[in-house]
Amino acid sequence: MASRLLLASRAASYLRISVSHRGFATVLKDLKYLDSHEWVKVDGNSATVGITDHAQDHLGDVVYVEMPEVGASVTQGQSFGAVESVKATSDVNSPVSGKVVEINEKLESSPALVNSSPYENGWMIKVEMSDSGELNKLMGSDQYSKFCEEEDSKH
Amino acid sequence: MRGSLWQLGQSITRRLASGDKKAVAHRYFATEAELKKTALYDFHVANGGKMVPFAGWSMPIQYKDSIMDSTLNCRENGSLFDVSHMCGLSLKGKDAIPFLEKLVIADVAGLAPGTGTLTVFTNEKGGAIDDSVITKVKDDHIYLVVNAGCRDKDLAHIEAHMKAFKAKGGDVSWHIHDERSLLALQGPLAAPVLQHLTKEDLSKLYFGEFCMLDIHGSHCFLTRTGYTGEDGFEISVPSEKALDLAKAILEKSEGKIRLTGLGARDSLRLEAGLCLYGNDMEQHTTPIEAGLTWAVGKRRRAEGGFLGAEVILKQIQEGPPIRRVGFFSTGPPPRSHSEIQDEQGNNIGEVTSGGFSPCLKKNIAMGYVKSGLHKAGTNVKIVIRGKPNEGVVTKMPFVPTKYYKPS
Numbered sequence: 325m326a327s328r329l330l331l332a333s334r335a336a337s338y339l340r341i342s343v344s345h346r347g348f349a350t351v352l353k354d355l356k357y358l359d360s361h362e363w364v365k366v367d368g369n370s371a372t373v374g375i376t377d378h379a380q381d382h383l384g385d386v387v388y389v390e391m392p393e394v395g396a397s398v399t400q401g402q403s404f405g406a407v408e409s410v411k412a413t414s415d416v417n418s419p420v421s422g423k424v425v426e427i428n429e430k431l432e433s434s435p436a437l438v439n440s441s442p443y444e445n446g447w448m449i450k451v452e453m454s455d456s457g458e459l460n461k462l463m464g465s466d467q468y469s470k471f472c473e474e475e476d477s478k479h
Numbered sequence: 480m481r482g483s484l485w486q487l488g489q490s491i492t493r494r495l496a497s498g499d500k501k502a503v504a505h506r507y508f509a510t511e512a513e514l515k516k517t518a519l520y521d522f523h524v525a526n527g528g529k530m531v532p533f534a535g536w537s538m539p540i541q542y543k544d545s546i547m548d549s550t551l552n553c554r555e556n557g558s559l560f561d562v563s564h565m566c567g568l569s570l571k572g573k574d575a576i577p578f579l580e581k582l583v584i585a586d587v588a589g590l591a592p593g594t595g596t597l598t599v600f601t602n603e604k605g606g607a608i609d610d611s612v613i614t615k616v617k618d619d620h621i622y623l624v625v626n627a628g629c630r631d632k633d634l635a636h637i638e639a640h641m642k643a644f645k646a647k648g649g650d651v652s653w654h655i656h657d658e659r660s661l662l663a664l665q666g667p668l669a670a671p672v673l674q675h676l677t678k679e680d681l682s683k684l685y686f687g688e689f690c691m692l693d694i695h696g697s698h699c700f701l702t703r704t705g706y707t708g709e710d711g712f713e714i715s716v717p718s719e720k721a722l723d724l725a726k727a728i729l730e731k732s733e734g735k736i737r738l739t740g741l742g743a744r745d746s747l748r749l750e751a752g753l754c755l756y757g758n759d760m761e762q763h764t765t766p767i768e769a770g771l772t773w774a775v776g777k778r779r780r781a782e783g784g785f786l787g788a789e790v791i792l793k794q795i796q797e798g799p800p801i802r803r804v805g806f807f808s809t810g811p812p813p814r815s816h817s818e819i820q821d822e823q824g825n826n827i828g829e830v831t832s833g834g835f836s837p838c839l840k841k842n843i844a845m846g847y848v849k850s851g852l853h854k855a856g857t858n859v860k861i862v863i864r865g866k867p868n869e870g871v872v873t874k875m876p877f878v879p880t881k882y883y884k885p886s
Binding site for chain 2: 384385387388390406408409410411413
């Protein structure tokens with residue numbers, strides 16, 4: 325469903341028709357976003373990280389998720405793992421710096437959770453942040469929606 | 480077109496993580512304007528096709544169905560692919576067969592009229608210039624289809640040899656079928672659905688056979704072949720009738736045969752153990768190394784007479800130094816260029832195609848290993864992003880083929 329809307333909107337942008345992006349790839353209000361299409365949800369000093377609905381839609385069926393080990397350090401904007409779909413491989417970057425305190429082990433046996441539930445059951449890692457000031461460099465939901473729209477219109 | 484399809488997918492998704500977005504966007508923009516469009520381009524777009532650049536053409540990598548669903552549906556029901564980017568070619572003249580036999584490994588003279596085979600165009604070193612399905616329509620007419628990405632190279636090669644051949648008095652000429660479109664109809668419903676659109680009895684046309692016939696009111700070339708491992712056809716149809724025919728096929732199948740893009744086509748051919756030229760076969764690979772020894776006709780083994788015959792015939796006798804084999808593996812799916820190691824960690828080769836098999840729900844790959852380590856059951860390591868993963872040499876096809884052959 326999401327992908328049908330995505331395509332409709334893409335066709336529309338190709339034709340230079342303006343369309344509302346509400347209801348297209350879902351973007352959640354209370355999250356922050358990296359320009360490489362990862363989201364972060366902050367709770368105190370703990371940050372949960374995953375890839376966005378837009379990213380999973382572009383990737384297609386996710387068949388393997390490569391994750392760091394608990395205890396590994398991650399850096400804002402740097403790759404911490406990879407997502408493999410039937411079609412392709414994509415690096416996954418961390419929106420925040422810090423130490424990995426938990427990984428979503430369910431993705432080992434059910435990588436498709438990244439497609440079916442990108443913001444909930446498909447989360448990838450939890451990070452203990454070393455610098456919460458970095459959050460200011462990330463996009464809010466409105467800015468990220470606009471960013472996706474612009475990126476798609478280039479196609 | 481090295482790594483063409485996967486690179487394509489990667490260029491789409493890597494973009495998600497690209498630091499230099501302007502450069503990437505610019506590159507896309509620059510190429511998109513120059514891309515060729517098939518007669519079905521608007522139809523693809525109207526049906527939700529995600530159009531991507533492929534071998535100089537704008538082609539659908541997938542439609543609304545996921546690549547996983549499309550792959551499964553082809554084996555369960557059927558798929559319709561637009562493969563008009565591929566180049567259809569007729570060689571005509573009373574010397575067309577001896578001419579072609581200088582360039583390919585097949586026993587073209589030995590083919591019965593109306594039958595064809597997979598073959599390889601070779602260079603002087605025995606390497607593959609391209610693979611192609613060739614059909615002997617009759618003694619003075621050969622029909623063949625070559626890869627889109629190899630079109631210019633192949634045509635230049637054929638033309639150069641044709642000039643020399645004609646200079647010596649040989650009677651051969653060509654016609655490039657740019658007035659036609661090519662549709663591939665594959666899967667268990669291919670024959671029953673196509674039968675609704677023609678009066679010819681398709682049950683008498685077996686795998687590898689060819690005929691010219693009327694389909695849905697158009698004069699078509701029909702080859703019972705494909706690139707999925709399923710029963711099916713490739714239909715060459717006048718371009719102005721291609722849209723009508725595509726619609727009729729989809730309609731007659733009552734929605735069960737689905738438009739299918741290049742993404743699923745790649746999964747399907749990999750599951751069927753078929754080579755993608757540019758990935759699994761290149762200028763420097765011989766057909767023997769690629770596991771296509773069967774395609775060197777018996778008479779050709781005795782007589783030679785094709786480019787690179789010395790190298791190829793020697794390899795048949797002595798065995799090739801490397802061989803194309805299949806693998807199952809655990810961990811992330813292997814991709815083109817993943818290193819293959821023996822159990823001790825020594826380099827023994829490289830993956831040329833790989834991915835997750837939608838039908839088998841596990842990783843499959845093909846690649847080249849040193850002879851001696853090519854036997855089914857040999858344990859290997861496949862290195863992905865620096866980490867070795869368990870793999871085992873496996874017979875291909877990974878998914879049993881269902882070609883329609885006389886019982």
